[in-house]
Amino acid sequence: MNLLSLFSKKDKSASVAKNRLQILLAHERTGSGPDAMLVSRLREDILEVIKKHIEIDPEAVKIEMDRDEEVTTLGIDIELPVKASEQA
Amino acid sequence: MTDGKVIVVTSGKGGVGKTTSTAAIASALAKDGERVCAIDFDVGLRNLDLIMGAERRVVFDLVNVVRGEASIKQALVRDKKLDSLFLLPASQTRDKDALTEEGVSSVINELKMSFDWIICDSPAGIERGATLAMRYADAAIVVSNPEVSSVRDCDRIIGLLDAKTIVAENGGRMPKHLLVTRFDTERAKTGEMLAIDDMVDILSIPLLGVVPESKDVLKASNVGSPITIANENSAPARAYMEAVRRLRGEDIPVTIPEDRKGIFGKLFRGRAA
Numbered sequence: 001m002n003l004l005s006l007f008s009k010k011d012k013s014a015s016v017a018k019n020r021l022q023i024l025l026a027h028e029r030t031g032s033g034p035d036a037m038l039v040s041r042l043r044e045d046i047l048e049v050i051k052k053h054i055e056i057d058p059e060a061v062k063i064e065m066d067r068d069e070e071v072t073t074l075g076i077d078i079e080l081p082v083k084a085s086e087q088a
Numbered sequence: 089m090t091d092g093k094v095i096v097v098t099s100g101k102g103g104v105g106k107t108t109s110t111a112a113i114a115s116a117l118a119k120d121g122e123r124v125c126a127i128d129f130d131v132g133l134r135n136l137d138l139i140m141g142a143e144r145r146v147v148f149d150l151v152n153v154v155r156g157e158a159s160i161k162q163a164l165v166r167d168k169k170l171d172s173l174f175l176l177p178a179s180q181t182r183d184k185d186a187l188t189e190e191g192v193s194s195v196i197n198e199l200k201m202s203f204d205w206i207i208c209d210s211p212a213g214i215e216r217g218a219t220l221a222m223r224y225a226d227a228a229i230v231v232s233n234p235e236v237s238s239v240r241d242c243d244r245i246i247g248l249l250d251a252k253t254i255v256a257e258n259g260g261r262m263p264k265h266l267l268v269t270r271f272d273t274e275r276a277k278t279g280e281m282l283a284i285d286d287m288v289d290i291l292s293i294p295l296l297g298v299v300p301e302s303k304d305v306l307k308a309s310n311v312g313s314p315i316t317i318a319n320e321n322s323a324p325a326r327a328y329m330e331a332v333r334r335l336r337g338e339d340i341p342v343t344i345p346e347d348r349k350g351i352f353g354k355l356f357r358g359r360a361a
């Protein structure tokens with residue numbers, strides 16, 4: 001956001017809406033299949049790596065995706081069992 | 089182990105404010121510290137993700153879960169601001185039979201174990217999507233605008249709630265609450281709009297709240313933040329927060345929104361026009 005837009009009378013929320021829609025529609029036109037596939041496969045692999053070191057509930061690994069204009073970020077959330085570090 | 093309460097937000101008629109209300113109510117509950125999961129049942133026309141500002145983070149959806157392609161935990165999208173708020177998005181598939189009764193039942197049963205509230209955003213209409221959204225509910229929020237066709241459709245929905253839900257099939261009574269939205273304070277004064285009392289009279293279900301028509305709702309949806317979070321002092325947010333208190337069992341009178349601008353508002357409007 002630039003300084004000018006702060007002073008413009010036009011409702012800023014409308015331009016936020018436009019930006020959000022552009023990102024969303026660009027993604028929806030390609031379908032959500034590829035993202036779901038990537039997340040599923042990465043999760044499987046990450047689980048395998050973790051299992052080499054500790055026993056873990058498969059549901060304890062979750063991947064979160066956040067798509068932006070230029071970059072998409074992945075967050076990997078791993079809930080370690082208590083005393084996981086001792087097991088290793 | 090919690091035993092979450094399942095609420096369906098339904099209306100029959102389209103565009104009356106179900107999705108707006110689902111997002112506002114779910115967020116208000118989560119802000120009070122409740123663990124809340126909002127489910128979008130509008131298969132093919134997913135929208136709750138946009139209103140909650142979660143659209144960039146959706147990977148899996150309700151249909152993936154029902155088909156066993158993802159677990160519930162993997163499909164839930166966590167809210168960015170409220171830790172105890174989650175969204176289970178609708179699928180964008182065109183296959184209207186993608187949801188099965190058994191599938192939905194098992195998803196809801198599992199969610200009940202970890203959430204205090206499960207708020208189901210129903211699609212418009214009286215077809216399969218709408219009946220599935222209400223099927224496992226413990227209570228219903230019936231959304232209506234103050235106009236004749238909306239009230240008529242609510243009456244049909246009330247009929248379905250009393251016939252096609254598990255509660256009803258087991259001989260129980262489905263608790264129903266009327267939420268009037270897009271209430272126009274000016275037209276209420278001139279008598280162009282149905283009066284709240286008359287709506288309650290005709291539908292004979294108790295009033296949960298009256299949400300005024302407001303530009304703040306549009307702004308909130310533009311930025312992807314439910315009105316009860318985006319602008320908690322706005323008139324519609326206050327109406328939703330009051331409705332939530334009543335939903336939680338508080339016995340408080342319903343505030344009917346008034347035109348606060350009074351004579352000054354009129355003067356200014358005269359000048360601007």
Ligand SMILES: Nc1ncnc2c1ncn2[C@@H]1O[C@H](COP(=O)(O)OP(=O)(O)OP(=O)(O)O)[C@@H](O)[C@H]1O
Nearest residue numbers: 102103104105106107108212270300301302305306
């Ligand atoms: N209190 C309000 N004031 C102003 N606009 C509102 C209000 N409530 C809802 N709206 C607007 O009405 C439109 C429809 O709202 P919404 O999508 O919540 O309805 P819906 O019942 O979920 O629709 P559908 O049947 O298509 O799912 C949206 O543009 C929304 O911003």
Ligand SMILES: [Mg+2]
Nearest residue numbers: 106107130135
């Ligand atoms: Mg909707």
